[in-house]
Amino acid sequence: xxxxxxxxxxxxxxxxxxxxxxxxxxxxxxxxxxxxxxxxxxxxxxxxxxxxxxxxxxxxxxxxxxxxxxxxxxxxxxxxxxxxxxxxxxxxxxxxxxxxxxxxxxxxxxxxxxxxxxxxxxxxxxxxxxxxxxxxxxxxxxxxxxxxxxxxxxxxxxxxxxxxxxxxxxxxxxxxxxxxxxxxxxxxxxxxxxxxxxxxxxxxxxxxxxxxxxxxxxxxxxxxxxxxxxxxxxxxxxxxxxxxxxxxxxxxxxxxxxxxxxxxxxxxxxxxxxxxxxxxxxxxxxxxxxxxxxxxxxxxxxxxxxxxxxxxxxxxxxxxxxxxxxxxxxxxxxxxxxxxxxxxxxxxxxxxxxxxxxxxxxxxxxxxxxxxxxxxxxxxxxxxxxxxxxxxxxxxxxxxxxxxxxxxxxxxxxxxxxxxxxxxxxxxxxxxxxxxxxxxxxxxxxxxxxxxxxxxxxxxxxxxxxxxxxxxxxxxxxxxxxxxxxxxxxxxxxxxxxxxxxxxxxxxxxxxxxxxxxxxxxxxxxxxxxxxxxxxxxxxxxxxxxxxxxxxxxxxxxxxxxxxxxxxxxxxxxxxxxxxxxxxxxxxxxxxxxxxxxxxxxxxxxxxxxxxxxxxxxxxxxxxxxxxxxxxxxxxxxxxxxxxxxxxxxxxxxxxxxxxxxxx
Ligand code: IVH
Numbered sequence: 001x002x003x004x005x006x007x008x009x010x011x012x013x014x015x016x017x018x019x020x021x022x023x024x025x026x027x028x029x030x031x032x033x034x035x036x037x038x039x040x041x042x043x044x045x046x047x048x049x050x051x052x053x054x055x056x057x058x059x060x061x062x063x064x065x066x067x068x069x070x071x072x073x074x075x076x077x078x079x080x081x082x083x084x085x086x087x088x089x090x091x092x093x094x095x096x097x098x099x100x101x102x103x104x105x106x107x108x109x110x111x112x113x114x115x116x117x118x119x120x121x122x123x124x125x126x127x128x129x130x131x132x133x134x135x136x137x138x139x140x141x142x143x144x145x146x147x148x149x150x151x152x153x154x155x156x157x158x159x160x161x162x163x164x165x166x167x168x169x170x171x172x173x174x175x176x177x178x179x180x181x182x183x184x185x186x187x188x189x190x191x192x193x194x195x196x197x198x199x200x201x202x203x204x205x206x207x208x209x210x211x212x213x214x215x216x217x218x219x220x221x222x223x224x225x226x227x228x229x230x231x232x233x234x235x236x237x238x239x240x241x242x243x244x245x246x247x248x249x250x251x252x253x254x255x256x257x258x259x260x261x262x263x264x265x266x267x268x269x270x271x272x273x274x275x276x277x278x279x280x281x282x283x284x285x286x287x288x289x290x291x292x293x294x295x296x297x298x299x300x301x302x303x304x305x306x307x308x309x310x311x312x313x314x315x316x317x318x319x320x321x322x323x324x325x326x327x328x329x330x331x332x333x334x335x336x337x338x339x340x341x342x343x344x345x346x347x348x349x350x351x352x353x354x355x356x357x358x359x360x361x362x363x364x365x366x367x368x369x370x371x372x373x374x375x376x377x378x379x380x381x382x383x384x385x386x387x388x389x390x391x392x393x394x395x396x397x398x399x400x401x402x403x404x405x406x407x408x409x410x411x412x413x414x415x416x417x418x419x420x421x422x423x424x425x426x427x428x429x430x431x432x433x434x435x436x437x438x439x440x441x442x443x444x445x446x447x448x449x450x451x452x453x454x455x456x457x458x459x460x461x462x463x464x465x466x467x468x469x470x471x472x473x474x475x476x477x478x479x480x481x482x483x484x485x486x487x488x489x490x491x492x493x494x495x496x497x498x499x500x501x502x503x504x505x506x507x508x509x510x511x512x513x514x515x516x517x518x519x520x521x522x523x524x525x526x527x528x529x530x531x532x533x534x535x536x537x538x539x540x541x542x543x544x545x546x547x548x549x550x551x552x553x554x555x556x557x558x559x560x561x562x563x564x565x566x567x568x569x570x571x572x573x574x575x576x577x578x579x580x581x582x583x584x585x586x587x588x589x590x591x592x593x594x595x596x597x598x599x600x601x602x603x604x605x606x607x608x609x610x611x612x613x614x615x616x617x618x619x620x621x622x623x624x625x626x627x628x629x630x631x632x633x634x635x636x637x638x639x640x641x642x643x644x645x646x647x648x649x650x651x652x653x654x655x656x657x658x659x660x661x662x663x664x
Contacts, residue, residue, distance in 0.1 A: 018038070036603055085309060094264065101306070111236075123151060125168065135147050157223075176198075189517065221250055225240070235292055287311055326340060337356040439454060441515070473574075509524075517558040594620040595621075603638055605637070
């Protein structure tokens with residue numbers, strides 16, 4: 001079957017249009033359409049490719065969502081060796097570099113281009129006739145690994161240049177700090193090993209064999225280097241950056257031309273104090289002789305160019321005495337070693353504790369109780385113990401062994417999956433797990449039961465009043481009074497009132513409160529809206545779950561595993577018997593849509609279907625998925641479906657998105 005001309009044309013148009021929006025969003029940070037509109041174009045493109053696979057082009061934006069699973073990476077020789085840079089750490093060293101440059105180039109002065117040194121992973125990318133052809137890691141500098149499929153998922157790297165030329169560029173792929181923190185939190189919750197810093201996280205991600213997984217981690221890029229720039233008529237590094245920008249690359253705009261070495265030092269000073277405002281990690285500046293003619297005169301050694309140098313920022317690392325390692329038990333039973341050390345000031349805050357993450361981490365770094373340790377903030381945020389200062393050891397230091405039993409309940413410990421690094425308390429009724437689950441349950445974003453702090457909850461557990469979260473609803477005057485000291489009439493009444501009140505929370509608060517792994521506030525909201533009751537959620541299948549926008553396979557599996565546990569079923573029954581609301585509460589809001597039934601067809605530019613439904617309800621209306629004779633208004637978005645014809649047939653009031661939002 002040959003592809004109809006009009007489909008071919010539409011496909012080319014979509015490809016170009018999507019990449020243009022991509023460029024506007026990721027490179028220029030200046031989008032002109034909503035995420036929904038973008039998704040719609042993308043879906044159309046995918047549908048065409050599904051129907052006509054022969055159309056699928058190497059520069060299709062669909063490459064950005066991954067899809068290939070490799071067995072390994074091929075080794076490929078670099079066209080020109082990928083060198084590294086010499087480092088300097090202070091003003092004297094940079095002055096010496098400057099003197100060498102002047103002497104070797106036989107000049108009185110040279111201009112430098114100062115750039116930020118991005119702490120990521122360097123890549124070489126080749127384009128043939130404007131199309132991305134090959135992307136390589138640095139490897140040993142002479143031979144790199146072919147990571148083309150993974151690099152194509154990095155949204156800011158053009159699949160097609162704005163000029164149809166052959167060119168090789170080099171630059172840095174990095175992980176934004178926010179993404180780094182997000183991934184580590186997720187990994188720690190899952191009991192996986194964590195990444196020490198954004199650079200390791202980037203390297204680990206680019207080495208994944210499944211490009212779909214790479215696409216999920218939001219890597220980004222800055223390109224700063226052209227091989228054989230004279231082929232494009234370029235005379236300086238500054239011109240090269242401008243040219244790279246014109247080709248469609250993301251170029252770091254925090255560069256400055258320095259006309260003397262003092263301006264270089266000023267640039268370094270400025271960013272040394274401002275770098276924490278960046279959304280990425282920069283570990284110094286790179287100082288480059290601006291003119292390519294002079295660069296050529298200076299040449300390079302086997303290791304590094306003589307025309308450039310890295311001027312590193314002052315590392316914010318400090319030494320602290322590791323006084324004690326405590327074992328913390330989380331709500332899922334994961335036992336985390338936590339270092340407590342003498343207080344130090346790091347990047348503006350006082351730090352005295354840091355997670356040691358897991359026992360593999362402790363062992364690999366040989367961290368011992370009593371050691372002096374080096375502490376820094378990973379990504380400028382999370383305090384991290386880097387390792388011990390071994391020279392300062394006295395022999396009194398204590399090796400930190402994983403506990404043989406739960407430090408709180410004495411229960412059995414072990415791993416639940418062999419690939420996990422985490423050790424967990426396996427006792428389902430461990431009081432510490434219970435305490436952490438209760439803290440979550442009563443918190444403001446969950447059941448919002450005020451007056452139950454950690455201390456009081458612990459007393460209740462110790463007194464045997466609470467054995468699972470549902471027992472909260474079986475407390476009474478007598479039980480609370482038995483706690484004794486400090487718990488008087490007023491407090492008791494307040495607690496019981498608060499607990500009674502919390503029976504009427506919305507379904508999403510309850511879902512959030514149950515502590516389902518991988519399910520946070522937003523997911524809880526989506527689940528509540530979608531399933532409308534705990535029963536429906538408990539009966540949901542894997543495919544029901546992944547169908548919901550924003551719920552991935554991991555989360556779907558976590559939800560199914562959670563509700564398949566007998567203890568969980570028992571707790572839900574107990575909550576139900578106590579009168580805790582298990583359904584979606586449609587708080588009847590008063591508003592201009594009172595008593596009106598609203599239906600939608602096509603997609604809206606302002607919001608998703610789910611958000612629209614909530615919007616309608618917030619204005620007093622009722623949202624329905626299906627159009628019936630009772631429907632009062634059909635709101636029509638882009639690409640409407642069959643509901644439109646049906647509405648015309650029924651004589652339903654039809655409104656465009658604009659009309660609807662102007663009125664309501
Ligand atoms: S220029 C011939 N510019 O730092 C080497 N490198 O320690 C030319 N890096 O391997 C490199 N930001 O991965 C250059 N603005 C920048 C950079 C940068 C980060 C990395 C690069 C290089 C490493 C050297």
